[in-house]
Amino acid sequence: MAMPDHPPVTILLASFNGGKHLAAQLDSIVAQDLTDWRLIISDDGSVDDSRVICSAFRDRMGSDRVRLIDGPGRGATQNFLHLIGAAPAGAAIAFSDQDDVWLPHKMSRAMSHLSGQVSPTLYCARTLICDAELENRKPSRLFARPHGWRNALVQACTPGNTSVLNPQAATLLKQGLTEALARDLPAHDWWSYQLVTGAGGTILFDAEPGLLYRQHDHNVMGRNDTPRGRLRRMTMLMQGEYGGWLATHADALAALSHLLTSENRAILQRFAAMLQDSGPAALRKLHRLGLYRQTRDGDLALKAAALTGRLRRPS
Incomplete structure (x- = not known):
């Protein structure tokens, strides 16, 4: 064999x-x-x-x-x-x-x-x-x-x-x-x-x-396709904690920029800069970067989070 x-x-x-x-x-x-x-x-x-x-x-x-x-x-x-x-x-x-x-x-x-x-x-x-x-x-x-x-x-x-x-x-x-x-x-x-x-x-x-x-009482995350699951994730997205996650990941990825393609390094740099902004400036940069979530509701929540400063890097 x-x-x-x-x-x-x-x-x-x-x-x-x-x-x-x-x-x-x-x-x-x-x-x-x-x-x-x-x-x-x-x-x-x-x-x-x-x-x-x-x-x-x-x-x-x-x-x-x-x-x-x-x-x-x-x-x-x-x-x-x-x-x-x-x-x-x-x-x-x-x-x-x-x-x-x-x-x-x-x-x-x-x-x-x-x-x-x-x-x-x-x-x-x-x-x-x-x-x-x-x-x-x-x-x-x-x-x-x-x-x-x-x-x-x-x-x-x-x-x-x-x-x-x-x-x-x-x-x-x-x-x-x-x-x-x-x-x-x-x-x-x-x-x-x-x-x-x-x-x-x-x-x-x-x-x-x-x-x-x-699905049980002790799932770390659990399903996200129910009204309750979607609400939980949208709430997390609209809170400052989500912006902290984005910043943490961006910093880790920046430290590994040698592993990224040149195009994606440039996108990451612009993304990190966007995390410093809020309001219309953040929303414009989000749009120009072409960032997206998988559903229409998710996209709308992402844009709302940018506009209201929820994506901004914690101080």
Whole structure:
């Protein structure tokens, strides 16, 4: 039997007090029709039975296939960044939440899409949104606008729980890891989206759902396609916290400007300058930059936030 000409896909799972649903997610990884994978679990100091579940899974699968490491104890985003650093060089990586259930084709479909891609490429997909018991399944929203740099600067819309990055994109994330770890970034998937598109890479968004996205009382973010979810995100956008996130990301990206294309470096510089303004000046610069969110309501909220100073860099 011929050996594969690439390292196994490395799945990166961040765990923290997820014992109620963790076993189902681990079983769904085992059930993948793509069997060439390795798994690194970073447990962020769980006080429930998560660590016991993960240890038993490692013993069952073998320590050559499953590693269990200690997280940094600084929240989910830092835990995922920590996992990126632990991933082996030259391998594709896949992010995994602790409470979903992957459909059997999830990984094989991702790797099929990534096959032949020579530039840094991030694959992501729709999900089937479910309740805590995995019932009442509904496909997540399918965005029509392009996934690219001008969207990535102002919106996180490449769902991390479905994201798989080819080795070139994984290498890019490793190159940016020191800056990412040094800053309080809000989300690893948003950061991944920005760095890949900023470097001129490719986003592949699959309309076919890849997993069951379990909604429960302890989701870090949860769904955004309900009136309540949209209101929560619009409220966050209209508050000063969102402007702080934009500034944090802009500063981290500026420190990695050597990884960006020349065109995207110029856009980033103009974007950073826009974050110093408010009112009509900020709105004009936003328009000239061509920045956009994926929905009409999101675009209107972004423009309102610029006009009212909610995008302005915190003093």
